[in-house]
Amino acid sequence: MKIQLSKKKKILISIFALLFILFFFLSSLVKYWVVKNSEELVGRKLEISELHFNYAQVALGVKGFNLFEEDKTNTFVAFNELRVNFSPWYLLGGEYAFSEIYLDGLNVSVIQDSLGFNFDSLIPVQDSVVEEPSEKKDLKFSIKNIQFKNGSVRYIDEVKENTIAFEKMDLKLPLIAWNNQKSEMGVDFAMGDKGRVQVAADIDHAKNAYTIDISTQSVDLEPIRVYLSDYIDISAISGQLNTTIHLLGSIDNPMNLIVSGQTNVLDFEMIDSADKKLFAAKKVDVDLDSLNIGTEYYEIGDIKVDSPEIYASLDKESSNIERVIAPYMKADSLAQDTLQVEVDSSNMFYQVKSISVNNGLVNFRDNTLNRPFVYDLSNITFKMGMLSEKVDSIPLSYSMNLHGAGRSEGEGTFSLKDLSSVNFKNKLENLDMMSFSPYTEFYIARPITQGGFNYNTNLAMSATQLKNENHIHISELDFGNKTKDKNTFKAPVRLALYLLKDKDDQIEFDLPVSGNPEDPDFRVGKIVWKTLLKFLIKTASQPFNILGNLAGGDPESIKSIPFQLLQDSLDATQKKNLRQIATILTKKDELSFSFIQETNLKNEKELLALKNSIKTYCTAQGIASPNLSNDKLKSWAISNSDFMAYINPNSEEEISLSSLCSKKVGRLKVDSMFMNLLQTRNTVLNIFMKDSLALDEASFKVKTADLRNMPEQLKSPNYRVEVSLK
Numbered sequence: 161m162k163i164q165l166s167k168k169k170k171i172l173i174s175i176f177a178l179l180f181i182l183f184f185f186l187s188s189l190v191k192y193w194v195v196k197n198s199e200e201l202v203g204r205k206l207e208i209s210e211l212h213f214n215y216a217q218v219a220l221g222v223k224g225f226n227l228f229e230e231d232k233t234n235t236f237v238a239f240n241e242l243r244v245n246f247s248p249w250y251l252l253g254g255e256y257a258f259s260e261i262y263l264d265g266l267n268v269s270v271i272q273d274s275l276g277f278n279f280d281s282l283i284p285v286q287d288s289v290v291e292e293p294s295e296k297k298d299l300k301f302s303i304k305n306i307q308f309k310n311g312s313v314r315y316i317d318e319v320k321e322n323t324i325a326f327e328k329m330d331l332k333l334p335l336i337a338w339n340n341q342k343s344e345m346g347v348d349f350a351m352g353d354k355g356r357v358q359v360a361a362d363i364d365h366a367k368n369a370y371t372i373d374i375s376t377q378s379v380d381l382e383p384i385r386v387y388l389s390d391y392i393d394i395s396a397i398s399g400q401l402n403t404t405i406h407l408l409g410s411i412d413n414p415m416n417l418i419v420s421g422q423t424n425v426l427d428f429e430m431i432d433s434a435d436k437k438l439f440a441a442k443k444v445d446v447d448l449d450s451l452n453i454g455t456e457y458y459e460i461g462d463i464k465v466d467s468p469e470i471y472a473s474l475d476k477e478s479s480n481i482e483r484v485i486a487p488y489m490k491a492d493s494l495a496q497d498t499l500q501v502e503v504d505s506s507n508m509f510y511q512v513k514s515i516s517v518n519n520g521l522v523n524f525r526d527n528t529l530n531r532p533f534v535y536d537l538s539n540i541t542f543k544m545g546m547l548s549e550k551v552d553s554i555p556l557s558y559s560m561n562l563h564g565a566g567r568s569e570g571e572g573t574f575s576l577k578d579l580s581s582v583n584f585k586n587k588l589e590n591l592d593m594m595s596f597s598p599y600t601e602f603y604i605a606r607p608i609t610q611g612g613f614n615y616n617t618n619l620a621m622s623a624t625q626l627k628n629e630n631h632i633h634i635s636e637l638d639f640g641n642k643t644k645d646k647n648t649f650k651a652p653v654r655l656a657l658y659l660l661k662d663k664d665d666q667i668e669f670d671l672p673v674s675g676n677p678e679d680p681d682f683r684v685g686k687i688v689w690k691t692l693l694k695f696l697i698k699t700a701s702q703p704f705n706i707l708g709n710l711a712g713g714d715p716e717s718i719k720s721i722p723f724q725l726l727q728d729s730l731d732a733t734q735k736k737n738l739r740q741i742a743t744i745l746t747k748k749d750e751l752s753f754s755f756i757q758e759t760n761l762k763n764e765k766e767l768l769a770l771k772n773s774i775k776t777y778c779t780a781q782g783i784a785s786p787n788l789s790n791d792k793l794k795s796w797a798i799s800n801s802d803f804m805a806y807i808n809p810n811s812e813e814e815i816s817l818s819s820l821c822s823k824k825v826g827r828l829k830v831d832s833m834f835m836n837l838l839q840t841r842n843t844v845l846n847i848f849m850k851d852s853l854a855l856d857e858a859s860f861k862v863k864t865a866d867l868r869n870m871p872e873q874l875k876s877p878n879y880r881v882e883v884s885l886k
Contacts, residue, residue: 240265399428442467611637
């Protein structure tokens with residue numbers, strides 16, 4: 161049966177068929193037209209593999225999108241698939257709504273050079289005149305179920321030769337909503353393999369206020385390393401960031417922002433540019449009670465650090481920490497040179513409720529010595545109370561292990577209102593001094609072979625007075641053999657410490673320190689060290705006060721061994737004093753005594769010449785020599801006219817007795833007799849010490865001073881005694 165259609169129906173069927181064909185091929189036509197005219201439309205070459213319109217769902221689908229750079233070769237923006245579902249029925253209420261936006265495989269390359277960014281040519285030039293809308297229209301839109309998967313963004317800074325890459329980016333936004341009265345947005349996306357970020361925002365346009373809640377879980381810190389390159393020089397940073405942050409702010413005043421919440425970092429680690437560990441921590445917790453940027457009110461709650469590690473090393477040029485912060489120091493110095501900013505901090509308030517450290521470790525390495533010194537401070541605990549410049553007294557306490565069996569703990573208070581107000585007590589026990597051998601080898605060319613160090617200190621400081629009590633106890637301290645190191649420290653520290661030892665091999669003394677903090681050169685550490693060094697030098701330079709007690713006699717009796725002019729043997733007093741020195745050596749066998757012969761060269765030579773002249777005169781006259789002391793020989797000679805005629809046969813006037821005697825004997829003979837006298841004294845002393853007192857030759861030395869260049873105050877006949885270590 162043949163169906164007859166009216167002309168009107170034929171026209172309608174033809175129109176519907178044409179529309180069907182048009183809509184069926186529309187996506188292909190649009191794709192073809194857009195790709196062909198892409199350079200005119202957007203100024204770049206564009207490729208699209210597939211483009212589809214879903215008229216039933218009012219949806220758009222795009223696959224294989226690729227927008228090229230201006231060179232038409234490299235890719236600027238590309239993605240695998242894009243789906244956009246529009247909800248037209250919301251237009252009845254004046255709202256633009258999308259039920260889904262799905263984007264898979266987004267790949268963006270942002271390049272910056274000295275001229276700008278690679279997308280600058282895509283941004284249209286704005287008109288110089290902008291017309292204000294005649295009336296305010298309500299704007300409403302909502303976007304649900306936004307998903308970005310498998311995205312990647314690369315930022316290439318050709319000026320700094322730096323590349324930042326974000327790979328495997330997943331983004332999920334359940335809702336973004338906006339109207340003229342209120343806006344809401346929810347963001348939930350993944351960062352990295354384990355990280356996750358959630359953001360919820362609520363904007364109240366009527367009050368011009370907004371609140372934002374940010375939550376992060378296990379966000380890797382490594383991507384922020386490149387942002388820190390202008391401030392610190394490190395090769396790697398790792399850790400997982402977890403936060404719960406609440407932001408309350410004003411749209412009209414961006415500085416009126418209040419931040420609160422909690423944050424922590426797990427398994428933190430920072431590696432320096434030499435690929436060595438610098439800082440690490442198992443966990444860092446920080447409570448942000450209230451940070452008000454606008455009013456400069458910063459209130460932080462508890463800060464807790466679990467198992468922190470610090471690795472510090474000191475080289476001859478600088479320390480590893482100085483090298484890490486060198487970029488910041490350089491940038492800061494340049495900023496100060498180019499910009500002068502006056503900062504008013506009078507209204508600023510800051511407060512930290514408490515700071516605590518548990519199970520800390522500090523590893524210190526000193527490479528400035530002849531061999532490295534490595535030392536560990538372990539099991540560090542630290543607690544500090546309320547920290548604020550408004551608080552009168554801030555309490556703190558700490559304890560730690562010192563490289564093994566050593567232990568140190570202390571407590572005290574300080575104040576930020578008055579920096580000179582400090583009270584502190586510290587106790588240090590069982591410090592193994594052998595660990596510090598690299599320092600003693602460097603400074604005094606000898607290692608420490610054993611020794612224990614105990615130290616108690618009590619410090620009280622105000623604005624005008626420092627009172628510091630120090631009690632030091634060193635047990636069984638011994639030094640090893642002399643090394644080949646250069647002795648760079650000339651103070652007799654080793655001798656002083658040895659002299660301070662008691663019969664039980666213990667060293668114990670108090671070291672009080674005082675000072676005035678108002679002194680411009682005041683430094684607590686400098687004052688304590690200077691006082692200790694002064695004490696040790698005084699002990700070493702005045703050893704006889706200590707040694708006299710060991711010998712059970714007067715310290716002055718062993719400081720020198722006086723004798724008479726022309727004396728060439730030891731008397732009973734001199735032998736007694738030498739026996740005291742022998743007693744000291746039995747108790748301090750590492751000591752060595754030096755006996756330096758001093759005398760008045762002129763007086764002794766004159767007396768030698770006079771005595772020899774009298775002897776030859778008496779021999780020539782066949783009479784006995786006068787039995788007189790040396791100090792009376794001169795009077796005898798002057799009063800004896802026959803003797804004066806003997807030494808001055810030509811009756812020469814204005815010639816002294818000493819010159820006449822020297823001329824009579826002869827200067828060469830006088831010099832020879834004087835040298836023999838000096839040698840005799842040294843020999844007698846040496847024999848007595850070695851044979852009579854049975855002392856080891858390494859325990860004493862006998863020698864003669866430089867008599868010709870001796871200062872006037874030393875020109876008295878004696879043996880000056882010096883003490884040193886073997």
